[in-house]
Amino acid sequence: MSDLQCPAKIIFGCPGEVLGPGGGERGLSERGRVQSRQLAESLRPTSVAGLWAGPDSPAAETASIVSEVLQLPVHADDRLRERDDHRDVPYGDPVPVAALVEEIADQYRGETVVLITHRGVITRALTGRCRNISPDLVQRHPLADGATVMIEVDSSGWSCLVWNGLEPAR
Numbered sequence: 796m797s798d799l800q801c802p803a804k805i806i807f808g809c810p811g812e813v814l815g816p817g818g819g820e821r822g823l824s825e826r827g828r829v830q831s832r833q834l835a836e837s838l839r840p841t842s843v844a845g846l847w848a849g850p851d852s853p854a855a856e857t858a859s860i861v862s863e864v865l866q867l868p869v870h871a872d873d874r875l876r877e878r879d880d881h882r883d884v885p886y887g888d889p890v891p892v893a894a895l896v897e898e899i900a901d902q903y904r905g906e907t908v909v910l911i912t913h914r915g916v917i918t919r920a921l922t923g924r925c926r927n928i929s930p931d932l933v934q935r936h937p938l939a940d941g942a943t944v945m946i947e948v949d950s951s952g953w954s955c956l957v958w959n960g961l962e963p964a965r
Contacts, residue, residue: 801905802949804956805896806841807917808834808861808909810853812940823856830941831857835864837943843867844906845899849875849913857941858911865909875912892920900948914938921946925955927963936961 811827811834823831838861846867848858854877858869874891892912899908917938921928925946936959938944945957955963 802947803900803903804907806909807944808911809914809942810857813853822852831860834941835861845908848911854911877913925953928955
């Protein structure tokens with residue numbers, strides 16, 4: 796990452812509730828669509844410069860709702876896909892997500908960007924990478940359907956500003 800004069804803010808959004816139990820391509824439930832609309836409405840006061848989403852059905856559906864509310868195109872990116880080989884790894888830094896975050900931070904200095912992906916992807920990407928996100932915090936405050944996490948990325952690293960409604964100590 797090049798030296799960032801102004802930090803980029805990245806808001807990770809979790810998809811709303813999905814239909815049925817795990818596995819396969821699942822869509823949003825009616826409640827999930829409501830949660831996704833609430834997520835989108837919560838972002839309305841923020842000046843969002845870009846919107847990315849994983850290609851999985853729940854993330855893509857949530858991003859479509861956010862796109863409609865914020866009037867932004869969705870950039871689909873496979874690096875935000877929930878991968879079966881990572882589901883059993885609770886923490887760590889998945890390289891594809893980290894690379895995407897670094898690219899976005901370089902491109903959107905001083906701006907805010909939204910990434911819609913699954914809570915497992917968010918948890919793995921930020922635990923250990925954000926200097927103030929610990930496994931203990933993640934376990935005590937798991938991400939809910941439609942939850943958001945805001946981080947700041949600059950030349951000194953990644954820091955979490957808001958985790959699921961909490962402001963972790965920086």
